[in-house]
Amino acid sequence: MQLDELDAKLLSLLTTEPRLGVLECSRRLGVARGTVQARLDRMIARGVITGFGPDISPAALGYDVTAFVTMEIRQVAGHDPVAHRLAHIPEVLEVHTITGGSDLLCRVVARTNADLQRVIDQIVEVKGVLRTSSIIALDTPVPYRVLPLVADVPQRGSR
Numbered sequence: 001m002q003l004d005e006l007d008a009k010l011l012s013l014l015t016t017e018p019r020l021g022v023l024e025c026s027r028r029l030g031v032a033r034g035t036v037q038a039r040l041d042r043m044i045a046r047g048v049i050t051g052f053g054p055d056i057s058p059a060a061l062g063y064d065v066t067a068f069v070t071m072e073i074r075q076v077a078g079h080d081p082v083a084h085r086l087a088h089i090p091e092v093l094e095v096h097t098i099t100g101g102s103d104l105l106c107r108v109v110a111r112t113n114a115d116l117q118r119v120i121d122q123i124v125e126v127k128g129v130l131r132t133s134s135i136i137a138l139d140t141p142v143p144y145r146v147l148p149l150v151a152d153v154p155q156r157g158s159r
Contacts, residue, residue, distance in 0.1 A: 001046045006031065008153040010039055011049075015147050018052065063091070063109035065116050066137040069123060070102035072130045079104065082128040089126075091119045102133070 003011070009029055014020060022040065026033040043049045058066070073082045083095045086106060096105045106123070110116035116136070124132055 001043075001048055003043075003048070003150075003153045005153070006035075007039055007043065007048075008150050010036060011043070011150045012147060015150070018054075058093070058109040062111055065110040065113060066140070067108050067110070067116055067134050068137065069106045069108055069120065069132050069134045070098070071104045071106070071123065071132045072101075073103045074128045074130055075103065077128070082126060085126045085128075086123065089119065089122050092123070 006029065010025060013025055013028060020028075022036050023033055026036040029036065040049065071082075073079065079097050082104065083097075086092045086095050086104075089108075091108050091110055093107045093109060097103065098105045108116070108119050108123075110119050113136070116134070120132060120134060123129060
């Protein structure tokens, strides 16, 4: 979907202040409330905006350890059955199919390093998982972000 400068400004505004209402967005952007609502509806329908929920900190919930686990799987039935089983482990935050020497990459959290062992043991018990390798994250100097891509929208359109 092509985004224009108004879309980019609206996304930037809602990313930095997600609790703003449509009316306040329209006031700050200097456009009609209906314009803001129509833009939001369009971006939601096309999958640009995927949610409005609060971002939750695992560390604030007591999950101080973040790790990335790669795994090799038995690919008889593909990735989906394994990913479906991994989704039942609460500490598995996301699963990606990847290229290279491994098949899946998971971001997981745990309360401690010892608790991480428990989580990895649960992953290894999943039918179809052959081998895992894990890396513990020490810090997150650049957290997940999309706003730089949104900020690039107006410039990309003029290239």
